[in-house]
Amino acid sequence: MSRFVLIESGEELSAETEGRLRDAGGPVALRLLDEEPPFHEYPILYVEAPMVTRRARGLVLCRATDGYALRAAGEVPDGALARVVALEQRSTVFPVGRAPLRWLQPRWLARALRVCEILNRFHHPLTPPIFLGSADACIEGVRAKYGNPVEVSEYRRQALGGAEPEELEFVRAHVKPGGRLLVIGCGAGREALDFARAGHRVTGIDLVPAMIEAARQLAREAGLAIEFRVRSVTDLDEPPGSYDAVYLGSPLHHIPGRAQRIAMLARIRRALSPDGVLLVIVAYRDCRPWSRSRLVDVLRRVGARVLGPGRVSEPGDGWMREVSQASDPQTVIFFHDFDGPDDLRGELERAGFAGGEVKPGWWVCRPSGRVP
Ligand SMILES: C[S@@+](CC[C@H](N)C(=O)[O-])C[C@H]1O[C@@H](n2cnc3c(N)ncnc32)[C@H](O)[C@@H]1O
Numbered sequence: 001m002s003r004f005v006l007i008e009s010g011e012e013l014s015a016e017t018e019g020r021l022r023d024a025g026g027p028v029a030l031r032l033l034d035e036e037p038p039f040h041e042y043p044i045l046y047v048e049a050p051m052v053t054r055r056a057r058g059l060v061l062c063r064a065t066d067g068y069a070l071r072a073a074g075e076v077p078d079g080a081l082a083r084v085v086a087l088e089q090r091s092t093v094f095p096v097g098r099a100p101l102r103w104l105q106p107r108w109l110a111r112a113l114r115v116c117e118i119l120n121r122f123h124h125p126l127t128p129p130i131f132l133g134s135a136d137a138c139i140e141g142v143r144a145k146y147g148n149p150v151e152v153s154e155y156r157r158q159a160l161g162g163a164e165p166e167e168l169e170f171v172r173a174h175v176k177p178g179g180r181l182l183v184i185g186c187g188a189g190r191e192a193l194d195f196a197r198a199g200h201r202v203t204g205i206d207l208v209p210a211m212i213e214a215a216r217q218l219a220r221e222a223g224l225a226i227e228f229r230v231r232s233v234t235d236l237d238e239p240p241g242s243y244d245a246v247y248l249g250s251p252l253h254h255i256p257g258r259a260q261r262i263a264m265l266a267r268i269r270r271a272l273s274p275d276g277v278l279l280v281i282v283a284y285r286d287c288r289p290w291s292r293s294r295l296v297d298v299l300r301r302v303g304a305r306v307l308g309p310g311r312v313s314e315p316g317d318g319w320m321r322e323v324s325q326a327s328d329p330q331t332v333i334f335f336h337d338f339d340g341p342d343d344l345r346g347e348l349e350r351a352g353f354a355g356g357e358v359k360p361g362w363w364v365c366r367p368s369g370r371v372p
Pocket residue numbers: 139142143146155158159184185186187188189190191205206207208211231232233234249250251254255323
């Protein structure tokens with residue numbers, strides 16, 4: 001059984017929202033929330049009501065005991081809601097409502113799409129990318145994506161909801177009371193506002209001017225004295241020892257190139273007091289040994305040897321489509337996934353940090369004696 005979200009409204013498909021499929025008068029985009037083999041690689045579906053007849057071919061979205069399911073039209077009993085007209089994977093939309101894809105049974109359809117997708121990548125090498133373009137262009141792409149007014153208003157909405165309890169506890173446990181805390185990639189101030197409420201002296205930086213404007217406005221309204229600045233963490237140039245703590249989340253994933261990430265971490269280290277602390281929250285990539293990403297990694301290693309370092313993308317590099325529920329999935333931005341704790345530890349140590357995880361992906365690091 002699967003769960004789906006109506007992409008346009010952000011609501012989950014349920015008995016209350018099913019009517020939107022009928023009322024739309026055309027295809028409706030749904031996101032698959034959990035994996036339904038064999039379609040877990042096609043997380044966006046376009047469906048169109050009304051339902052086809054029992055004898056029809058193709059894929060159908062239907063009601064199931066605990067949610068919804070995709071079935072071959074020929075097998076569809078009662079509870080069918082809409083026929084699937086297209087499936088989207090990353091940058092590619094497959095029109096499965098039309099022949100010849102429409103004639104395939106789901107298990108053959110999944111295989112056929114996989115072949116189409118691989119062939120498609122020869123002229124559209126999007127994910128994972130072998131060539132990324134310049135680092136500056138990647139960062140500009142990140143700025144443009146988060147600078148989209150739709151993202152700014154979504155992050156503003158999230159900022160009104162405040163930081164998660166685990167985030168507050170993480171900072172409370174590792175930053176001294178009233179300490180000077182730099183929040184990198186503060187967005188509209190979701191965590192920064194609550195860290196200031198907890199008594200820390202907070203500075204927030206972000207790449208996107210509109211995010212900083214939203215954060216300043218929320219701080220003013222809340223009567224909080226927080227310094228917000230437009231700045232890329234790659235250009236961080238604070239006097240040594242300016243902060244007792246630095247809080248770093250997703251911007252670390254948006255910096256292309258191991259060398260550039262290490263240089264950026266070294267800048268953070270300089271900005272910290274000698275007994276300061278760097279708190280990092282990251283996600284690790286989860287891919288199987290024979291996945292496409294691993295095969296592309298082999299090509300990348302070969303490419304780096306033949307063309308020289310910095311000419312091709314690195315293992316873990318990829319594109320990201322959605323940075324919030326409101327994202328336009330057509331605009332992709334750079335995202336680097338770490339392979340696991342050892343991968344990240346290597347970068348932190350090269351930048352002069354020592355530390356470890358307090359739980360998966362949550363790191364507490366301190367400047368080590370080793371100056372990079
Ligand atoms: C996923 S959002 C998180 C925003 C905020 N921390 C929150 O949780 O609501 C990531 C933020 O990092 C910012 N960002 C990305 N790359 C950055 C960079 N190189 N320097 C500074 N900020 C960056 C983006 O503009 C965006 O606002």
